[in-house]
Amino acid sequence: MAIHRTKMLIIGSGPAGYTAAIYGARAMLEPIMVQGLQPGGQLTITTDVENYPGFADVIQGPWLMEQMQAQAEHVGTRTIWDTIVEVDLAGGAPFRAIGDSGDEYIGDTLVIATGAQAKWLGVPGEQELSGKGVSACATCDGFFYRGKKVAVIGGGNTAVEEALYLTNHSDDVTLIHRRDELRSEKILQERLFKNPRISVLWNKAVESFEAGTDGTLGHIALKDTQTGELSTLTADGAFVAIGHAPATELFKGKLPLDDNGYMLTEPGSPKTAIPGVFAAGDVSDHTYRQAVTAAGMGCMAALDAERFIASSNYEKEPSAQAAE
Numbered sequence: 569m570a571i572h573r574t575k576m577l578i579i580g581s582g583p584a585g586y587t588a589a590i591y592g593a594r595a596m597l598e599p600i601m602v603q604g605l606q607p608g609g610q611l612t613i614t615t616d617v618e619n620y621p622g623f624a625d626v627i628q629g630p631w632l633m634e635q636m637q638a639q640a641e642h643v644g645t646r647t648i649w650d651t652i653v654e655v656d657l658a659g660g661a662p663f664r665a666i667g668d669s670g671d672e673y674i675g676d677t678l679v680i681a682t683g684a685q686a687k688w689l690g691v692p693g694e695q696e697l698s699g700k701g702v703s704a705c706a707t708c709d710g711f712f713y714r715g716k717k718v719a720v721i722g723g724g725n726t727a728v729e730e731a732l733y734l735t736n737h738s739d740d741v742t743l744i745h746r747r748d749e750l751r752s753e754k755i756l757q758e759r760l761f762k763n764p765r766i767s768v769l770w771n772k773a774v775e776s777f778e779a780g781t782d783g784t785l786g787h788i789a790l791k792d793t794q795t796g797e798l799s800t801l802t803a804d805g806a807f808v809a810i811g812h813a814p815a816t817e818l819f820k821g822k823l824p825l826d827d828n829g830y831m832l833t834e835p836g837s838p839k840t841a842i843p844g845v846f847a848a849g850d851v852s853d854h855t856y857r858q859a860v861t862a863a864g865m866g867c868m869a870a871l872d873a874e875r876f877i878a879s880s881n882y883e884k885e886p887s888a889q890a891a892e
C-alpha cells in the first residue's frame with residue numbers, strides 16, 4: 569500500500585481531468601491523476617468526433633483521449649490506474665482519498681472530474697448497435713444522419729432539445745415517449761409541437777433496436793404501454809435521451825449536490841463549497857456536456873487550484889509526488 573502525495577490530485581480522466589492535468593503540470597503542481605473505471609471517459613465509447621476544435625479531419629474519440637493522456641504525461645502528470653472508493657474532505661486541505669488498490673492519495677488541492685454517464689434503456693440491440701445508429705448524444709452524432717430518418721427516446725428537456733437539434737440535419741425526426749405527456753419545460757414542448765419535421769409517438773416503449781441488412785440500425789421495435797400492441801419504426805439513427813447520471817456517489821453528504829446529483833459550484837467557476845476542491849466537466853454540468861466545455865472547465869479548475877496553493881490562506885506543506 570503506497571501513499572501518493574501531490575499538490576493537485578485529479579479524480580477522473582475525461583477531457584476535464586486531462587486539461588486540468590496539463591495546466592496543473594505546467595504550473596508545477598505535479599499532478600497525480602487517478603483514472604477511474606473507464607480511463608478516457610465517455611469519449612472512449614464514441615467513434616467519430618468532428619466538433620473538437622483543432623482537427624480539420626474527423627478524429628476518433630478513443631484516439632483523442634490517448635492524445636490528451638500523452639500530452640498530460642509529457643508535461644509531468646502522473647496517471648495511475650486506480651479507482652477512488654473513499655474521500656475525506658473534512659477539515660479542509662490537504663484532502664485524502666483511498667483507492668480500490670488500497671493506496672492512499674493526498675492532495676493539497678482536489679479536482680473532481682468524474683464525469684457523468686448517459687443512462688441506457690438496457691434493451692436488446694442497444695449496446696451492439698452503439699456507434700452504428702444508436703447514440704446517446706445528438707449534438708455529437710446528429711451530423712452523421714444528414715437527410716436520414718432519426719428517432720429520439722425520452723420525454724425530458726434533453727430529449728426535446730435533441731429532437732429540435734436534429735431537425736437541423738433531418739426533416740424526419742420522431743420522438744418516442746413512454747407516456748402521453750412530456751416532462752420537459754412548456755416552452756420546449758411548444759417548439760417541438762410547432763416543428764413540422766418532428767412527430768411524436770406517445771405511450772411507446774422501446775423493445776429492441778434491430779439491425780438492417782448493412783449491420784447498422786434498421787428499425788426500432790416498440791410496444792404500446794397502454795394496449796401492449798407491437799409496432800416498428802424504421803430509423804437510421806436513434807438517440808437515447810433518458811437522462812444522465814453524474815458520478816458523484818463518493819461525494820454525497822460531503823459536498824453540496826443538486827437534486828439530480830450534479831456537483832454544485834459557484835456560478836461560472838469550478839469552486840465547490842470547500843476551498844481547494846474544484847469540480848469540472850460533466851460532473852457539474854448537465855447543460856452543455858461537451859468535451860470542449862469540459863476541457864475549458866478543467867483549465868479553470870487548474871488555474872484556481874494554482875491560485876489556491878499560492879494564496880496566503882493555505883499553509884503549504886512539502887509535496888513529494890510519490891512518497892511511497
Ligand code: NDP
Pocket residue numbers: 689721722723724725726727729746747750751809810811812828854855
Ligand atoms: P429527465 O430525467 O428530466 O428526463 C428523462 C426522460 O426520459 C423522462 O421523460 C423519462 O420518462 C424518460 N425515461 C427515463 N427512463 C426511461 C426508460 N427506461 N424508458 C423510457 N423512457 C425513460 O432527464 P433529462 O436528461 O431530460 O434532464 C436532466 C436534467 O437536466 C433535468 O433537470 C432537466 O431539466 C435538465 N436539463 C435542462 C436543460 C435546459 O435547461 N436547457 C437541457 C437539458 C436538461 P418519464 O417522463 O415517463 O419519467
